[in-house]
Amino acid sequence: MSVEVVRAAALAAAEHGFLGRTGGVSTGELAGLNVGTGSSDDREAIAENRRRAVAAVLPGANLATVHQVHSAEAVYVAQPWPQEERPKADAMVTDRPGLLLGILTADCAPVLFADFEAGVVGAAHAGWRGAFAGVTDSTIAAMEGIGARRERIAAAIGPCIAMPSYEVDAAFRDRFIDADPANDRFFVQAAAETLHFDLPAYVRHRLVAGGVEEVETIHLDTYSSPDRFYSFRRSTHRGEADYGRQVALIGLKR
Template sequence: MSGVEVIRAAALDGVPHGFLGRHGGVSTGVHAGLNVGIGSDDDPVAVAENRVLATRAVLPGAHLTTVYQVHGAEAVTVRMPLADRPHADALVTDRPGLALGILTADCAPVLLADVQAGVVGAAHAGWKGALAGVTDATVIAMTALGAEPARIVAAIGPAIARASYEVDDAFLRRFAAADPANERFFADGRAGHHRFDLEAYVAHRLAVSGVGRVEAMGLDTYADADRFYSYRRATHRGEPGYGRQIAIVGVG
C-alpha cells in the first residue's frame, strides 16, 4: 500500500479532519491496508498500528477517541481521553488534543464543525442510526457546547451509494412509516426491491436539523474495492472478513 490517503471536504476547510480509506496501513489479507476495526478478525497489533497511522495523518499528537458503535442515536460529549469506549454512535468536543473517530464499512461517516464556537462532532450514520436521529443528536450535543446549528458545516464521507444499495419492500416501509416523504430516497429496483440513497437521506436529516452547510462527497464504498472497505461487498463475495475505515475530526 502507498501512504495514508486523507480525503478532505471543502466544507470543512480549515478544520483538522479527514476521511480515510484503506490506503497506507499495515494489515494484510482480506483486511489489507489501513484497517482500524478493533472488532475485526485482523491482527490486533496491526489494527493498533493502523490507528496510530490514521491519527498521525490527520491530527499529529492528538489522542484518538472512538466509541463502541451500536447503530443507535446517542451522542456523547468528550472532554478528555476515554478509558473505555461508551456504547454510542456520535461524539462531540470543544477540547483541543482530541481526535474524534468514527468507523465505517458502508455506513455514512459524518464530520461536523462550528469553527466560531470551536466545537466539532463525528457521527456514524447507518440506516438504523440515521432513521433514529443520530445526526439530530449530534447537532443537539454540539449546541450544548455553544455551537449554533446555522454555523455548523457538515460533510458526509465514503458510504455505500444508491446504485450499490439494494433493499426490500419491508426496508422501504420502515422509512415511509416514519415519514411518507422518505419514499423519495428510494429508486425502483428489481421486483420487490429498491435502491436506497443513504447519503441523500443523511444530508436531508442534517438540513432539517438546521445545519448551515452540508457537503455530500459522493464516494461509494461498495464500488471502489481498492480504496474502501465494504461490509456488503465482502458479504456478496463470500469473504471471511472485512476491514473498517475511519473518519477523524478535531478542534483546530
C-alpha cells in the same frame, strides 16, 4: 504507499479527513489501513494503522472512539476512554484541542461537523438505523450544549454505500414511509422487484431538516471501490470471513 485522506471543502478550516484502506499494514482480506478492533485482524497491525491515521490528520493528537451500536446516542468527549470503557454511542462532540474524534465505518455514512466560531466539532456514525433514529439530530443538540449554534455548523458526509449498490426490500422502505411518506423519494425501483436506498441523500435530508445550512456530500461509494474502501456488504456478498473498517477523523489543534 501513504495514507489517503479525503477532505471536504466545507470543513477546510478544521483538522479532518475521511480515510480509506490505503496506507496501512494489515494483510490478507483486511489488507490496508484497517482500524477496526471488532475485526479478527492482528492487534499490533490495528494499533499501527490507527497511529498512521492520526498522524495523517492531526499529528500528536489523542484518538477517541466509542463502542458503536447503530444508536442515536451522542456523547461529549473530554479525553479518550480506555478501550474496555468506551461508552455505547454513535456520535461524539468536543471542544477540547488535541483530541481526534474517530468514527469507524464499512458502508455506513460517517458525518463530520464543525462550528468554527465556537470551536466545537462532532462526528457521527450514520447507518440507516442511526440516521433513521436521529443520530445527526443528537449530534447537533450535543454540539449546541457546549456552545455551538446549528445555523453556524458545517457538515460533511463521507464515503459510504451509494444508492446503486444499496439494494433493500419493501419492508425496509415501508419503515421509512410509515415515518414520513415523503421519504419515498429516497428509494428507486431499479427493476420489477428491486429497490435501492439512497443513504447519503437521506442523511443530508436529516441534516438540513435539523437546521444545518452547509452540508457537503463526498460522492464516493464504498461498495464499488474495493481498492480504496472496506465494505461490509461487499465482503458478505463475496463470502469473505471478515471485513475491515475505515475511519473518519476530526479535531481541534492545540
